[in-house]
Amino acid sequence: MTAVRLPAGPRRRHENTPDTAALFARLSGLPAGPRREALVDELVRAWLPLAHRLARRFRDRGETLEDLRQVAALGLVRAVERFDPARGSTFEQYAVPTIVGEIKRHFRDHTWDVHVPRRVQELRRRVRTALGELAVSVDDRVPDVARIARQAGISEDEVVTGLGAMGSFRVLSLEAAVGSPGQDEHYTLADTLGEPEHRYDVVLARVAVQPHLAGLPERERRVLAMRFFHGMTQARIGAELGLSQMQVSRLLSRSCARIRAAVESPAADVPAAA
The missing domain is CATH 1.10.10.10 (Winged helix-like DNA-binding domain superfamily/Winged helix DNA-binding domain)
Structure with a gap:
């Protein structure tokens, strides 16, 4: 039997897809200034459900959904500011790859180099948030573990785990220099690693x-x-x-x-x- 290709139908639109063609037409003619910024904000609010929907696609990859939504919103803002309706495509066709690309870039540049349990990632996030909140206080002292634990609402052992995760976000290159800068002899981390000794056999x-x-x-x-x-x-x-x-x-x-x-x-x- 010969397969018959049916003509492509119209692109399916989601129920929450707004009709913003007129707003983008106005935006393309506005110079930089408060009016343009206000119109950009209106368009971002209108298309924010799309960004959140795209963020949910990546929710099981180790990042919190809230962080993914923020990254997707950033991609949406860039899409709104760069979209040119004169090129003939719809904003949704332009925004989807832009937002997805921003999320993938976030995973590439800002997420873990190695697999870390989700619980440890959550502890790192809570410790980081607590440190940020304590940093804006009038007390200039460096917060200790007990104070961070009270601020984050977790135990001191969990704070220690979160602090350790903050220092383990990136793996260290084997080409990284080892030793003090003042030392005459410089060597890399790879130089400190042992090698298999075949004579053991x-x-x-x-x-x-x-x-x-x-x-x-x-x-x-x-x-x-x-x-x-x-x-x-x-x-x-x-x-x-x-x-x-x-x-x-x-x-x-x-x-x-x-x-x-x-x-x-x-x-x-x-x-x-x-």
Whole structure:
């Protein structure tokens, strides 16, 4: 069956979409001044439900809805001031991407670099608000934890958590300089981090193998030591011990198999040599 594309219908309008074409026509002809500012305020109030509706789309991403509404309102103000009705598009078509872009920019520039529980984010917000309120008081003293707790209406432990979150809003770059500015030697945070030590695996392997080596016959221990600790070839080992290269190869295979079995099954005893 051949699909048939129906012609696009008219764009659906929300019930609270205002008709402000006449107001924007007036705004485009007004110079800067009180009359223009008053008209901008009227248009922002008319379109504020749209901004709030767009803000709700992002409410489950770690920011409070009130903060998102403020960011969306800022985007709405910019859309009102920049909209040019002469270009032919409606204000809603222009405002939606402008407001959404402002919200996304807010998430990119002003939100957490790492995931933080919502409860901690809320404590940070309440502590920050309390600090702002205390900063405008006549008392010039730096507020202590108890005073912040009373102002924010939370416990002192919660204040400590909120203060810690305020200092953890941004991650520190590994390229950040470490040390006092007066020091002659400068290094970065990355220079203070440890690196994986691959020789640890060798140490662990030797510790695991050591007790099982003692259970091998003397000749097999010598063959293993000459091969793996002194780097001797099988032919040279055979010449030293009066064995053929084939015998040396069989001794090595049998000894390694016994030790491997013992290491992988610690409860098993090393079989006694014949």
